[in-house]
Amino acid sequence: MPTLLKKALRDVRQRLGAYLACAMLMAIGVLFYGAMTQVAANMPVAMQAFYSEYRFADAFATLHALPASRLKRLTAVEGVEAVSGRLTATAKVLGDTREDTTGLRLISYDPAEQNRLNDVLITEGLPLNAGSYAMLLTEGFYRANGLTPGNTLTLAFRGRKLSFTVAGAVQTPEYIYITPEGSIMPDNKNFGVAYVPLDILEGLLNAGGARNDVSIRFKPGYTFRQLERSLIDALSPGGLTRLYAREDQASHSMLRLELQGIETMVSVLPVLFLLLGAMVMSVVIKRMVEQQHAQIGLMKAFGYSGRAILRHYAVYGILVGLMASIMGGVLGALTAGYIADMYASYFVMPGISGTFSFARVAQLSLLALAFGAGASLYGARGVLRRTAAMAMRPATPEGGNKPILLERLQPLWRRFSATAKLSLRNLFRSRSRSLLTWLGLSICYALTAAVFAFSPMIEYMMQENFTEVQRYDYRIGLVNIADTRQLEQTLLSMRPVALAEAIAELPLQLRAGAISKDTALLALPEDATLYRLFDDARQPVALPRAGVVLTYRMARELGVAVGDTLLLDISYPDTEVPAVVGALCEQYTSSYVLCNRSYLSSLLHGRQFATGAMIKLAPHATGAETERLAQRLNEAENVASVADVAQMQQNMHELIQTSMGTLYAMAVMAIFACFAIVYNAGVVILSERTRELASMRVLGFTLNETSRVVAFEQLALIAAGILLGLPFTGATMEALANSMASDTYAIPADVPFSSHITSVLAMFGAWLAALLVMRRKVAKTKMADVLKGQD
Amino acid sequence: MQELIRGIDIKKIYKTGDVQVEALRGLSITLYEGEFIVILGPSGSGKSTLLNILGGIDAATSGQVLFEGQNLCAAPERVLTHYRRQAVGFVFQFYNLMPNLTARENIQLAADIAAQPFDVDAMLRDVDMSDRAGHFPSQLSGGQQQRVAIARAVAKNPRMLLCDEPTGALDVQTGVQVLRVLRHFNRDYGKTVAIITHNAGIAGMADKVFTIRDGVIAAKHRNAHPIPPEEVAW
Numbered sequence A: 001m002p003t004l005l006k007k008a009l010r011d012v013r014q015r016l017g018a019y020l021a022c023a024m025l026m027a028i029g030v031l032f033y034g035a036m037t038q039v040a041a042n043m044p045v046a047m048q049a050f051y052s053e054y055r056f057a058d059a060f061a062t063l064h065a066l067p068a069s070r071l072k073r074l075t076a077v078e079g080v081e082a083v084s085g086r087l088t089a090t091a092k093v094l095g096d097t098r099e100d101t102t103g104l105r106l107i108s109y110d111p112a113e114q115n116r117l118n119d120v121l122i123t124e125g126l127p128l129n130a131g132s133y134a135m136l137l138t139e140g141f142y143r144a145n146g147l148t149p150g151n152t153l154t155l156a157f158r159g160r161k162l163s164f165t166v167a168g169a170v171q172t173p174e175y176i177y178i179t180p181e182g183s184i185m186p187d188n189k190n191f192g193v194a195y196v197p198l199d200i201l202e203g204l205l206n207a208g209g210a211r212n213d214v215s216i217r218f219k220p221g222y223t224f225r226q227l228e229r230s231l232i233d234a235l236s237p238g239g240l241t242r243l244y245a246r247e248d249q250a251s252h253s254m255l256r257l258e259l260q261g262i263e264t265m266v267s268v269l270p271v272l273f274l275l276l277g278a279m280v281m282s283v284v285i286k287r288m289v290e291q292q293h294a295q296i297g298l299m300k301a302f303g304y305s306g307r308a309i310l311r312h313y314a315v316y317g318i319l320v321g322l323m324a325s326i327m328g329g330v331l332g333a334l335t336a337g338y339i340a341d342m343y344a345s346y347f348v349m350p351g352i353s354g355t356f357s358f359a360r361v362a363q364l365s366l367l368a369l370a371f372g373a374g375a376s377l378y379g380a381r382g383v384l385r386r387t388a389a390m391a392m393r394p395a396t397p398e399g400g401n402k403p404i405l406l407e408r409l410q411p412l413w414r415r416f417s418a419t420a421k422l423s424l425r426n427l428f429r430s431r432s433r434s435l436l437t438w439l440g441l442s443i444c445y446a447l448t449a450a451v452f453a454f455s456p457m458i459e460y461m462m463q464e465n466f467t468e469v470q471r472y473d474y475r476i477g478l479v480n481i482a483d484t485r486q487l488e489q490t491l492l493s494m495r496p497v498a499l500a501e502a503i504a505e506l507p508l509q510l511r512a513g514a515i516s517k518d519t520a521l522l523a524l525p526e527d528a529t530l531y532r533l534f535d536d537a538r539q540p541v542a543l544p545r546a547g548v549v550l551t552y553r554m555a556r557e558l559g560v561a562v563g564d565t566l567l568l569d570i571s572y573p574d575t576e577v578p579a580v581v582g583a584l585c586e587q588y589t590s591s592y593v594l595c596n597r598s599y600l601s602s603l604l605h606g607r608q609f610a611t612g613a614m615i616k617l618a619p620h621a622t623g624a625e626t627e628r629l630a631q632r633l634n635e636a637e638n639v640a641s642v643a644d645v646a647q648m649q650q651n652m653h654e655l656i657q658t659s660m661g662t663l664y665a666m667a668v669m670a671i672f673a674c675f676a677i678v679y680n681a682g683v684v685i686l687s688e689r690t691r692e693l694a695s696m697r698v699l700g701f702t703l704n705e706t707s708r709v710v711a712f713e714q715l716a717l718i719a720a721g722i723l724l725g726l727p728f729t730g731a732t733m734e735a736l737a738n739s740m741a742s743d744t745y746a747i748p749a750d751v752p753f754s755s756h757i758t759s760v761l762a763m764f765g766a767w768l769a770a771l772l773v774m775r776r777k778v779a780k781t782k783m784a785d786v787l788k789g790q791d
Numbered sequence B: 001m002q003e004l005i006r007g008i009d010i011k012k013i014y015k016t017g018d019v020q021v022e023a024l025r026g027l028s029i030t031l032y033e034g035e036f037i038v039i040l041g042p043s044g045s046g047k048s049t050l051l052n053i054l055g056g057i058d059a060a061t062s063g064q065v066l067f068e069g070q071n072l073c074a075a076p077e078r079v080l081t082h083y084r085r086q087a088v089g090f091v092f093q094f095y096n097l098m099p100n101l102t103a104r105e106n107i108q109l110a111a112d113i114a115a116q117p118f119d120v121d122a123m124l125r126d127v128d129m130s131d132r133a134g135h136f137p138s139q140l141s142g143g144q145q146q147r148v149a150i151a152r153a154v155a156k157n158p159r160m161l162l163c164d165e166p167t168g169a170l171d172v173q174t175g176v177q178v179l180r181v182l183r184h185f186n187r188d189y190g191k192t193v194a195i196i197t198h199n200a201g202i203a204g205m206a207d208k209v210f211t212i213r214d215g216v217i218a219a220k221h222r223n224a225h226p227i228p229p230e231e232v233a234w
């Protein structure tokens, strides 16, 4: 083995802690990459393959009833390649307990249809036969409820009880990601999609050949924008309520958002951690080079060239890169399967695999080696300047012998003890090292605080939503529209209903100039108490007498402000009316356009109607009473859906708890990064001060007094890191929240105080741990050995 | 003369792997108040080891070191620290100054922790470094650094100065300067000074000369008429 390599290996072993910490930071990068890159590369491909093989539609329409003849004519529209007409309805599953609010969306399935759009892949069980009361269920629901072929499900459907046999489980491009109505989180136990033979559903709905759901696939080269007008014309006779593009389809848009997130994780995070590791690494190397200045002088005196010595120091970085690759590779191989499983449980489609790719890890390992070597060269670049003669004198501190800033304040400076002066000068003299460490610490702080802000923010969002905004206990949706007053009175007559407010919810397109947005309109009673609006300062917003209320996000996207006029395009009844933006509000889990019920009726020329209602129970309602009410609502003929807020909140809470795996992993890593950087700063300080600390101990300073020099220096760095970290945290959070926001989902970008506390605690915890290690090292140092030689 | 410190049957064994080095093999020695002592001996004979043990920065494998009735070899770290702080001033061949502190601050550092330190500026005058007080070690010559190191050791007002080859890295002229400073502290402040050296000429300055060979004292010699530093033959 070359002698210099031996030296390198011994040097690394001597400062193993410091180098290991660098390597681990880099290893986190390799780990992320190794474990996620396969999923990231694989998901879009799997998605595309699934889409084309199972003919995922380009446009979707919901209507009242489109006669079969009209459906045929749709194929003749220019640019349309294929059309599938289906019947859809909602039903509730009756379980053993009456409070169950398990919902199923029923979709008709014609066993005879050729090349059906949004086809299903049967993963378990058998295909459906015409005329049988059997259903294929989406896999998530099927598994979450532990079903097997042959099981029976009893449904409450339009006031009737029906029994269906479970035929099997399916996957479909239309429901890769399934969420219940009005929710952003999957809830596999309580919501799913069931495919039912067409003739059965036709009979149940008395549809007589008409369809209420149409999927359209375009010929290559056609876009939704181009075809929209002609599709509306062709579909309007069927009472079109909503026409939307694939981009706005729930499963597709969620999947795309997630792919985007994975893309970021794979491309940004690994490089971030490699950089962080490299930063720390260059500091360690720089220090080591300074410490070895006598050796370097000697090597030069022997005739080594500056480049040869630089090459020698690059070896350290390569060693660290190697350690990082191995650690990251092993950890990645161990976690890849788990990560793929996690994704497969949220996104139900064939072909998500997370086999660990050594080839890809090798790519990143090369990058890690390059980063390591680069960091070493950067840290060691000073050796080129050094001459053999300089080895004979104590190293001149980096900042030269110029007085540091504080020294100018003589009255203050004179008050410091010599040890404090020592710490302060160390800090200010090794400026570039301090700066790098400072930056690293602040990044870690921001990362930790932002990651920890996430879960409280989501909790907060739910809290706001379920206690401040949605103040009702139940929300029902009707099959057929009803008169508002009559509906409220009917509901109030049921025990233990204390308050009922009828609402109208309509699909809607907003237009402002050339920009349009598909969304929904929610009309509330003038003095609504069960649904309240808030602005971004959490102040209540009153529902204006005339005009609509938009979310800030929506207003931004449409480029409108309060007082502007926009066009409301309501498709059923087909109306297009101008409306004034009366106010703006914040909505975290929805993006309703809100208005006053009477304002809506004036827009629709006096028609007063409700599509549903919000219900508040009496405060002393008993469990039995509540259960009976839920049962009555569920079985009522005109009730299409019943949403139990408590249940929704509970479900959402549980889901958030379990679905934040990635965030928790990031939090653990951020805390780890804090430890690595703080510890490393300490090790560096310590190794460069060994001689001074030993001298101090010979002079008679105690172990504690000696350690204090290091502790103080580090503490100053940490405090500065936290200060700089504060603005970084806000920016990080803003970026994270923005990258995750969508039409129906916004995360407040505030950082709660508690996550700052967490982050500060993490930093100080790291500091204390590092101090303990260092104190032990100081105690173990053999004074006589350290001091007998020259450097 | 008053006894200052006494080492009895000191043994020191270094173990590195399978190899054992017996640096001290049952050495006994007594230092008295106000003495000027020179320790001679071939390289590797155990001089530095002895001085380190007497100064409380290394531990003997067996034997006793008695200071004011207390056995330092059995003393806890707290006592050793106190001993180093109050009783001992160390001077090394390679100065070991704090590179980030000025000459004055290096001395201040020691004065800060002593019970009855000498005035820092007086120390600077004593070693003739007043005009260089604000300079950092990297701006000083070897002899100047060594004078600061001696001033730092003395500033604590210790009972003894232990110097391991204090002139080893210096030329004749600066060597004499350094010896003069040490002599000054011995004579004018009454401090015990012990110097390890390879330069037999320096032995002429001493009240007492110990010669160490193979880890034991091979010879002890008393000087009736110590010579001044200027007359030392190099």
Ligand SMILES: Nc1ncnc2c1ncn2[C@@H]1O[C@H](COP(=O)(O)OP(=O)(O)OP(=O)(O)O)[C@@H](O)[C@H]1O
Binding pocket: A785, B014, B015, B016, B021, B022, B023, B041, B042, B043, B044, B045, B046, B047, B048, B049, B050
């Ligand atoms: N840390 C150590 N580990 C192992 N052996 C050591 C150690 N320190 C000293 N020795 C050995 O102990 C013996 C005495 O060393 P010491 O340094 O006391 O000699 P010295 O008389 O001061 O020599 P010099 O005049 O060369 O300084 C030597 O053989 C040396 O190799």
Ligand SMILES: [Mg+2]
Binding pocket: B047, B048, B049, B164
């Ligand atoms: Mg020696």
